Amino acid sequence: MPNKEVLLKVSNLKTYFPVKVPFRIGKRSVLKAVDDISLNLYKGETLGIVGESGSGKSTLGRTILKLVEPTDGEIIFEGQHLEKLKSKALQVHRNQMQMIFQDPFGSLNPRMRIEKIIEEPIKMHTTLTKSERKKRVVELIEKVGLSEEALKKLPHEFSGGQRQRIGIARALAINPKLIIADEPVSALDVSIQSQVLNLLLDLQDEFELTYLFISHDLSVIKHISDRVAVMYLGRIVEIATKDSLYANPLHPYTKALLSAIPVVNFDQKREEIPITGELPSPVDPPVGCAFHQRCPFAMEKCKQNRPLLKEVNDQQQVACFLYEEKEKKENTVSSMVQV
């Protein structure tokens, strides 16, 4: 069970990219991939980040690791402001945070044997001797369910699921505290997906790991997460415990995403929330609530003002005016009762 000790705190994080405006020579605009995100990640938990392609979830993960430079905001890992650190000092903290990528094949050097791939970070960032490194590599490959024999082979000799296991072994090589997993199972067959997810859960228990788990797939997120943050156009629109989010989604976008998941039991069928149109461009996001053009509940004020993330109950925060309206009505009723 996750405790309430904060491992990572992100405050008002922004990652903007300058982009050229098509057909307007010399004109530039800004793509707001991550736009004012604040969140806490607690030790030992898995926070799932879910959203459509283009919602900014991968850029968020990369910005936290400083693989992408933040435009503004704070990234505080174990009390240390990473956004202020450069090169060597940053590397010390970065070793505590590792990434697992979507495409394990693309992230493994095709000409390197597995032993070297896993040994490389140990050699670079620890003072272990050659024999100690060898022992560690064997331990790691066995931990992820492969045999010592695998160490002699090249990446192309493995299946997608096995390559992802190798990617996980390499990510664990120098005992990180935080793993950022970016769509780690989306390239795998469904039967292999659950094996890799269960491996990640076992390793989390064994090594007290904390995960930031990025996926577009709500079923995968449900399987692995303790809490879930839903992203839309660079912002978090809802963040909640897994049980609250799946049992009682609040934001119309979350409701629409969940209503699109096929259900086996027809008694549990959810209310269908239609979601129309494409995700707007983060280069020129709509004024007001970024979701208003696709939201079946949009009100006039949604076109003018941007809702902020607010606590609705102790399990859930949501950025939607519907809940402010509800709160106002409840306050009016309770003051009438008091009179």
Ligand code: SF4
């Ligand atoms: Fe829909 Fe308005 Fe809520 Fe945005 S703020 S999700 S447009 S109801």
